[in-house]
Amino acid sequence: MAKEYVKYVDVTKCDGCRACMVACKNWNDLPAEPTEFLGSVQSHAKTTADTWNVLQYIEHENGKGDLDYLFRHSSCFHCSDAACEKVCPENAISYTKYGTVVIDQDKCVGCGYCVQNCPFEVISLKTYKDKNGKEYRKSHKCTMCTDRIEEGLQPACVTTCHTGAMEFGDKDAMIQKAEQRVKEIKDRYPNAMVYNPQGVGGTHTVYVLAEKPSVYGLPENPKVPTSAVLWKDYAQPIGKAMIGATTMAVVGAFVANKFFSKKAGNDAEDGGGSHE
Amino acid sequence: MSNYQKHPKANVKVRRFPKAFVWAHAINGLAFFALYITALPMYTDFFNWLYPVLGGPAMARLLHRIFAVVFIMPTFILLIFSPKFFFQWMKELITWKKRDLQFFSEFVKELFGFKFKHIKQTFFNAGEKINSVIQIFCAILVIASGFTMWFPEFFPRALVQWGYFLHNVGFGLGIAVIVGHVYLSVVHKHSRPGYSGVVNGKVPAWWAKGHYGDWYDEEVKKGNFPDLDDPKRKKGA
Numbered sequence: 001m002a003k004e005y006v007k008y009v010d011v012t013k014c015d016g017c018r019a020c021m022v023a024c025k026n027w028n029d030l031p032a033e034p035t036e037f038l039g040s041v042q043s044h045a046k047t048t049a050d051t052w053n054v055l056q057y058i059e060h061e062n063g064k065g066d067l068d069y070l071f072r073h074s075s076c077f078h079c080s081d082a083a084c085e086k087v088c089p090e091n092a093i094s095y096t097k098y099g100t101v102v103i104d105q106d107k108c109v110g111c112g113y114c115v116q117n118c119p120f121e122v123i124s125l126k127t128y129k130d131k132n133g134k135e136y137r138k139s140h141k142c143t144m145c146t147d148r149i150e151e152g153l154q155p156a157c158v159t160t161c162h163t164g165a166m167e168f169g170d171k172d173a174m175i176q177k178a179e180q181r182v183k184e185i186k187d188r189y190p191n192a193m194v195y196n197p198q199g200v201g202g203t204h205t206v207y208v209l210a211e212k213p214s215v216y217g218l219p220e221n222p223k224v225p226t227s228a229v230l231w232k233d234y235a236q237p238i239g240k241a242m243i244g245a246t247t248m249a250v251v252g253a254f255v256a257n258k259f260f261s262k263k264a265g266n267d268a269e270d271g272g273g274s275h276e
Numbered sequence: 277m278s279n280y281q282k283h284p285k286a287n288v289k290v291r292r293f294p295k296a297f298v299w300a301h302a303i304n305g306l307a308f309f310a311l312y313i314t315a316l317p318m319y320t321d322f323f324n325w326l327y328p329v330l331g332g333p334a335m336a337r338l339l340h341r342i343f344a345v346v347f348i349m350p351t352f353i354l355l356i357f358s359p360k361f362f363f364q365w366m367k368e369l370i371t372w373k374k375r376d377l378q379f380f381s382e383f384v385k386e387l388f389g390f391k392f393k394h395i396k397q398t399f400f401n402a403g404e405k406i407n408s409v410i411q412i413f414c415a416i417l418v419i420a421s422g423f424t425m426w427f428p429e430f431f432p433r434a435l436v437q438w439g440y441f442l443h444n445v446g447f448g449l450g451i452a453v454i455v456g457h458v459y460l461s462v463v464h465k466h467s468r469p470g471y472s473g474v475v476n477g478k479v480p481a482w483w484a485k486g487h488y489g490d491w492y493d494e495e496v497k498k499g500n501f502p503d504l505d506d507p508k509r510k511k512g513a
Contacts, residue, residue, distance in 0.1 A: 087440065089318040090318070090324075091321065109327070109333035110333060110334065111318065111333070111337075113440060116428055116433065116436045116437060116440075117440075134332070134334065134335075135334060136333065136334045137334065225434075225437045227434075227437040227440065227441040228437065228440070228441075231440050231441035231444050235441055235445045235448060236319075236444055238448065239444060239448020239451075239452070240320070242448060242449065242452035243448070243451050243452045243455060245452070246453070246456050247455050250455060250456060250459035250463070253388050253389070253459070253464065254459075254464075256388040256389045257388065257389035257464070257465065258389075259389065260388070260389035260390060
């Protein structure tokens with residue numbers, strides 16, 4: 001097995017230049033998405049099917065009467081236990097040997113189950129028109145530039161980051177680095193933490209956050225929805241077994257009837273004895 | 277064909293279901309299978325070849341939504357055109373007596389072709405009541421969760437997520453029971469004489485008397501059905 005890689009994001013080193021957004025659009029050939037003014041420097045409310053990473057700008061009162069201007073590069077977390085992969089009915093979403101989670105566009109039917117089940121809400125549907133004018137949908141999100149990793153390159157966003165806020169490397173080394181970094185910044189950011197949520201088996205984008213996850217609009221304890229586990233691990237296989245069981249029961253009944261009616265020579269036309 | 281059509285009293289028919297029920301049942305059945313088939317390629321990859329047949333995933337989705345609306349209609353057809361039948365049905369579903377339990381042990385014998393005796397039943401026998409209860413339960417699950425899946429933008433995310441699970445439970449249980457329902461109506465030799473009931477609403481009188489003793493006797497008392505045991509019985513129903 002190839003090495004598992006992690007994208008390390010130290011938000012405290014980010015200066016909000018948005019080069020990562022541009023590099024992403026550039027490499028992945030994604031069209032620009034003009035937006036209205038949202039009341040801050042932030043360009044898009046969240047990731048979309050054509051904007052796979054968005055730089056968040058958060059004006060945060062830190063409790064000591066000071067204002068912190070927090071930035072965060074947001075994109076797919078590439079969970080080790082990915083809800084999107086679990087719920088995809090077409091097996092279009094899969095894990096790569098690098099630990100990244102990718103969508104096979106040929107298999108995707110645009111149902112949107114992944115969009116609704118992603119704990120981080122980073123997946124979106126895009127509507128296309130084919131040459132006959134018929135509309136169809138495909139699901140999109142950050143691929144961690146898996147096509148670049150395969151060629152020995154790093155993700156486009158990481159390569160372009162000029163402050164060193166992002167690094168890409170061996171999973172264990174990156175997690176260690178994050179833990180070390182949190183120690184360094186505790187004085188300035190007492191709430192600083194490593195965000196590598198275990199509810200989704202850990203992620204392949206690991207953050208050094210300056211504040212609690214909720215400050216960044218992130219779930220404190222993200223996990224694969226319980227409904228998704230019950231649906232995919234229980235309801236679906238049990239349902240398939242049930243239709244198999246009833247089919248076997250009626251086939252058994254049919255055979256038994258043929259067998260017994262021959263034996264008994266069959267009496268009354270409805271086979272029943274009289275009422276008690 | 278089997279011997280039930282050669283029954284000496286085979287041509288005496290009685291009305292079992294109102295026309296509204298026949299329509300409601302047919303529309304419901306058609307929509308059920310159309311919904312199942314249009315969703316089947318999502319349920320299991322084995323049926324992925326259905327996508328091109330249905331005109332692609334987007335078309336399958338559209339058809340599924342059209343039949344979803346059709347699936348909801350039968351309830352209203354019954355409520356508007358035959359409310360009496362509808363409420364009688366509902367009343368029987370919540371009425372359970374000792375004879376209902378006795379029915380099941382005899383039913384198992386009947387199903388596998390052993391000797392059995394008829395337990396007197398009212399309009400619906402206990403098996404039909406169980407079938408109705410399960411299908412109504414499944415329909416409510418599937419319809420309610422269908423709304424959250426169709427219009428996720430109007431519902432909280434958690435509700436949409438639970439909707440997928442409930443939709444799966446609803447149709448998984450529903451189709452499993454339908455297999456038995458269809459087998460009993462078109463294949464099983466003791467129950468298939470009643471099949472005409474969902475085609476034109478009428479069933480052979482002798483069959484109705486055997487399978488729904490209490491109901492038949494009641495209708496005879498009201499003067500609606502012929503008394504099959506009466507030797508001076510007039511011809512016809």
